[in-house]
Amino acid sequence: MMDRSSAASVDPASAPSPHDAKIDAKIDARTDAKGLQEALYEQMFANDEPGPAPDAKTEPASQRRWPHLRRGAKIAIGLALIAIFGWLPLRAVWEYSSVEAVLNSRLVTLRTPIGGRVAAAQRLTDQARLDAGTVVLRVVNPRGDRTRLDDLRRQKSRLENERPSLAAKLASAQAAQKDLARQATQFRDGRVLQLEARIAEIQTSIEAAAARREEASAAVDRASSLAKSGNVSTVELARLTRELSVSQQIELGARKRLDAAMVELAAARNGSFLGDSYNDRPSSVQREEEMRQRAGDLDADLARIDTEIAWLASEIITEEVRFADLSEANITTPVAGRVWEMMTSPGEDVQAGQPLLKVLDCSSAVITANVTENVYNRLQLGDHATFEPNDGGAPISGTVVNLTGAAGAPANLAINPDALSKEPYRVTVALGDGAAHACTVGRTGRVVFARQETAP
Known part of the structure; x- marks a missing residue:
């Protein structure tokens, strides 16, 4: 009720x-x-x-x-x-306008150069803005191969341990060589003095022989005069004549010994020693030469070791850099932008070449649009275009840079051009001031193309 x-x-x-x-x-x-x-x-x-x-x-x-x-x-x-x-x-x-249009931008995919475990370099949030060169992630590989680095270090240590003993041997050989050289010098000086004294002795003998020769010659002359008168017998004259001949030969032999002594003196002053009981050089000189050769060999070995140590040091530095690159890698952003997609998380094991995150390149903004077939056939590369946002924002000028038609558009864009499905003909417009609008990806609107009169 x-x-x-x-x-x-x-x-x-x-x-x-x-x-x-x-x-x-x-x-x-x-x-x-x-x-x-x-x-x-x-x-x-x-x-x-x-x-x-x-x-x-x-x-x-x-x-x-x-x-x-x-x-x-x-x-x-x-x-x-x-x-x-x-x-x-x-x-x-x-108007020549698009059916759909969206503000788009290129994506930069950051991949790990090594395999290892991901560690966060700084706290990242979705859509976080990043400057160029910012370290966003760090990949650490605690199981890096350091076999070659250890081998190089062992070789360097072995050569560094051998070098002191080799240097000591070289110093000892050089000291012995100096001592033997001093002995050889003393021997040469003494030999030269000896030869000079012998030459002086021979010259004295020559003078005595010459005096005897002159005396014998005078005696022969007197005997010859007396023999004519019968005062000296023929036998006496013959004896005196023989003595004259002997004195002449004695003088000649002394002069030959003087010549030989002069030759030995000249050779001794040049470093060669002539004699019947030894070779051209004495044993001290020969030992000095052997020690000099040994010192030269040791010096060459020491120089070789120093060269190898220097080479190993440079190789160790190179290997340390390579090992550091293989053990730890900093993932940096090559361009200024913002994080578009995180494809991993700290603590995850990754393989070399695996993508870690995608960064939106804020300096390469483009407009992705689709148009009708009639509008597409009238467009050309380089045509002026204006993007009018649907939110009432200021129009953005640009230039047509790509006409892909019904073919597949580039896939490294934040928004896949295939998402615009009302018309199959796709156009890409580059913005004149792309850096100011690159990070507003996703704004929708329409693109108005400048009309161009076609020639009849």
């Missing part, structure tokens, strides 16, 4: 009339611009149907003018709506 009474007490004027419900249903069913115009037209002229005429005598003049004003306002509103919804399709027909 209460429900019926409350239902009966409801004001009939507040309930929707069948005529209004019919109009709402038509408006809901017609979602396009033409259907909306028809529904508005029906709603504006629904009250203009003829009905029972009121009493003209009792109706005031102001009430007679009100329906005309209301009808005029409805007509003006309808004409405005028709102009607005009719201008948009007309502008789309006259």
Whole structure:
């Protein structure tokens, strides 16, 4: 009883009339611009149907003018709506514009150069902005191969241990060589003095022999004169003559010994020693030469060891750098941008070449758009274009840089061009001030291309 009474007490004027419900249903069913115009037209002229005429005598003049004003306002509103919804399709027909467009940018995929475990270099959040050269991740490989580095270090240690003993041997050989050289010098000086004394002795012998020769010659001359007178016998003359001959040969032999002594002196001064009981050089000189050769060999070995140590030191430095590169790698961003996708997490084991994260390149913004076939056939590379964002932002100028048509577009973009599926013909527009808009990837809008008159 209460429900019926409350239902009966409801004001009939507040309930929707069948005529209004019919109009709402038509408006809901017609979602396009033409259907909306028809529904508005029906709603504006629904009250203009003829009905029972009121009493003209009792109706005031102001009430007679009100329906005309209301009808005029409805007509003006309808004409405005028709102009607005009719201008948009007309502008789309006259302008070379895209069907869909989105602000896009290149992606830089950072990969690990080595295998190991990922460690966070700094706290990163999604969409975090990064400067160029920022270390974002670190890959550590505790099981790096250091066999060659250890071998090089062992070889260097062995050579460094051998070097002191070799240097001591070289110093000893050089000292012995100096001592033997001193002995050889003393021997040569003594030999020269000895030969000079012998030459002086021979010269004295020559002088004595010459005196005896002269005496014998005088005796022979006297005996020859006496022999003619018979005072000296023939035998005495023959003896004196023999003594003269002997004295002459003695003088000649002394002069030959002097020549030989002069030859030995000249050789001794030049470092060669002539004699019957030894070779051209004495044993001290020969030992000095042997020690000099040994010292030279030891010096060469020492120089070789020093060269090998220096080479091993440089190789160790190179190997340490290589081992450090294989043991730990810093993942840095080559460009300024922001993190687009994290493909790993700290503590995860990764392999060499595995992608770790993707960075949005904030300096290479492009517009990815799709157009109709008619517009696509009129476009050329280098045409001017303007991107008009749907959020009412300022237009962005650009240039057409790629016309891929129905072919597959480049895949290193943040938003895959295949996501624009209303038309298959795709166009890429490079922004003139891409650095200022690169990190606003995802803004939608439309691209208006500059009209160019085609030659007849």
